[in-house]
Amino acid sequence: MGAVDAYAAWQPLGPVLAVMPWNFPLWQAMRFAAPALMAGNVGLLKHASNVPQCALFMQELFERAGFPAGCFQTLLIGAARVEAVIRDDRVVAVTLTGSGPAGQAVAAAAGAAIKKSVLELGGSDPFIVMPSADLARAAVVATTARTLNNGQSCIAAKRFIAHAEVADEFERRFVAEMSALVVGDPMDAATTIGPLANTQQQRDMVDLVADAVAKGATVLCGGVVPEGPGCYYPPTVLSGITPEMRIHTEEAFGPVATVYRVADIDEAIELANATEFGLGANAWTEDAAERARFVRDLEAGMVFVNGNTTSYNELPFGGIKTSGYGRELTAHGIREFCNLKSVWVGA
Amino acid sequence: MPIATTNPATGKVERTFEEISDEEVERILAQAASTFRTYRTTTFAERGGWMVRAAEILENEVDRIATMMTTEMGKTLVAARAEVLKCATACRYFADTPNRSWSTSRPTRRPWARSTPTRPGSPSVRCWP
Numbered sequence: 001m002g003a004v005d006a007y008a009a010w011q012p013l014g015p016v017l018a019v020m021p022w023n024f025p026l027w028q029a030m031r032f033a034a035p036a037l038m039a040g041n042v043g044l045l046k047h048a049s050n051v052p053q054c055a056l057f058m059q060e061l062f063e064r065a066g067f068p069a070g071c072f073q074t075l076l077i078g079a080a081r082v083e084a085v086i087r088d089d090r091v092v093a094v095t096l097t098g099s100g101p102a103g104q105a106v107a108a109a110a111g112a113a114i115k116k117s118v119l120e121l122g123g124s125d126p127f128i129v130m131p132s133a134d135l136a137r138a139a140v141v142a143t144t145a146r147t148l149n150n151g152q153s154c155i156a157a158k159r160f161i162a163h164a165e166v167a168d169e170f171e172r173r174f175v176a177e178m179s180a181l182v183v184g185d186p187m188d189a190a191t192t193i194g195p196l197a198n199t200q201q202q203r204d205m206v207d208l209v210a211d212a213v214a215k216g217a218t219v220l221c222g223g224v225v226p227e228g229p230g231c232y233y234p235p236t237v238l239s240g241i242t243p244e245m246r247i248h249t250e251e252a253f254g255p256v257a258t259v260y261r262v263a264d265i266d267e268a269i270e271l272a273n274a275t276e277f278g279l280g281a282n283a284w285t286e287d288a289a290e291r292a293r294f295v296r297d298l299e300a301g302m303v304f305v306n307g308n309t310t311s312y313n314e315l316p317f318g319g320i321k322t323s324g325y326g327r328e329l330t331a332h333g334i335r336e337f338c339n340l341k342s343v344w345v346g347a
Numbered sequence: 348m349p350i351a352t353t354n355p356a357t358g359k360v361e362r363t364f365e366e367i368s369d370e371e372v373e374r375i376l377a378q379a380a381s382t383f384r385t386y387r388t389t390t391f392a393e394r395g396g397w398m399v400r401a402a403e404i405l406e407n408e409v410d411r412i413a414t415m416m417t418t419e420m421g422k423t424l425v426a427a428r429a430e431v432l433k434c435a436t437a438c439r440y441f442a443d444t445p446n447r448s449w450s451t452s453r454p455t456r457r458p459w460a461r462s463t464p465t466r467p468g469s470p471s472v473r474c475w476p
Contacts, residue, residue, distance in 0.1 A: 003460065007451055007452060009452075011450075012383075012387045023420070025419065031437065040386060049350045052351065052352060052362070054415065062401060067394075069378070070382030070386075075367065076364055076367050078350070084372075090379060148426070186424060186427075187417060194356065194422055196421065198355055199358075229356075313437050314440070
């Protein structure tokens with residue numbers, strides 16, 4: 001006999017744990033919560049330990065909005081207690097946005113329990129500038145791309161790769177834009193760069209820059225921690241980067257840019273892809289053939305041409321390689337934590 | 348790392364929080380499981396209504412929420428306000444557009460359909476998994 005109907009339905013799975021970072025303390029949590037709740041799942045949030053008020057606010061927000069009690073709950077626990085929550089039979093899946101080591105630990109615990117996981121980890125996004133690019137605009141966007149959120153974004157452009165024909169001019173414009181940023185009190189409307197989130201972040205920037213300089217890098221601007229209290233670090237541009245420098249391979253989670261020069265598009269793509277990460281990639285060109293090459297050949301979950309890499313509700317967000325797996329936002333994001341149930345109904 | 352709000356602009360610890368106990372974790376997980384049993388049967392329209400209300404709260408209280416965020420992790424108030432409002436766009440987006448169509452997929456090719464014509468005389472071949 002045949003079927004009168006057959007289809008596939010995405011149905012909710014159950015309580016999903018979200019382990020979230022401090023850099024976008026509301027957006028990262030919302031990027032999980034909104035699709036999860038619409039799918040019919042319920043959420044559990046283990047947020048970074050330095051944003052507890054944001055963590056508690058997320059629970060309060062959904063309660064006040066009218067969602068039934070228990071739909072979205074915050075767990076004020078340390079990282080050491082996350083594994084036990086993942087193992088708990090009532091938790092069906094886990095999503096993490098954060099560092100590589102945190103992702104490995106969470107994915108290992110989820111794997112041991114045969115539970116689905118989604119990981120959004122680090123990135124060291126390339127920003128490629130070709131001779132046909134609008135250099136003035138590229139330099140302005142490069143500055144925003146590197147320093148947005150005080151430089152603490154996984155999809156921030158971190159490695160600036162310029163074609164030799166335009167490298168001098170791009171570098172000059174980029175350094176001028178970076179130097180013009182205003183570092184100061186984040187509450188002040190004139191400030192464009194606030195402090196890093198904590199002293200560890202500041203130390204990480206100091207160490208990465210010191211390592212590069214000791215191995216021969218040139219500081220084109222910034223590089224010196226300002227006097228006074230607060231975890232400030234100035235917008236910094238480094239050139240003369242070699243593979244021995246930590247910043248060549250590690251993610252710089254602060255307003256520190258590296259600039260590279262390449263002879264042609266092949267070298268640009270090779271350098272762009274020569275990283276363990278594969279989150280976003282950014283390319284600047286007015287040439288259609290070059291654009292097609294970048295779109296086809298850049299190893300990244302997201303490629304943006306002639307514009308800043310941004311997350312949109314309407315576009316899938318996520319990476320490849322050690323930047324993680326799975327996608328957030330769009331219908332893809334909703335479906336990540338669903339049971340895709342095939343249904344066949346006979347007469 | 349202790350659970351605390353430490354203002355990165357000043358280095359001052361503004362608030363500290365105690366980790367919740369194992370008993371409290373147990374209570375929260377039990378509540379999550381019990382809420383899911385009924386929440387899973389709510390309609391998209393119900394969930395969407397609550398989600399739109401969440402967007403309104405974010406929009407109405409953007410200054411207070413943004414100030415809290417800046418105090419905790421140091422992003423500029425301008426950036427924090429933009430983040431709060433972006434969260435509201437996510438609430439509205441997921442409350443609305445994709446939710447009528449994302450949850451079911453009906454194939455256009457239907458080998459199981461009763462009306463599928465078979466060639467006269469051809470044997471019926473089925474492959475079971």
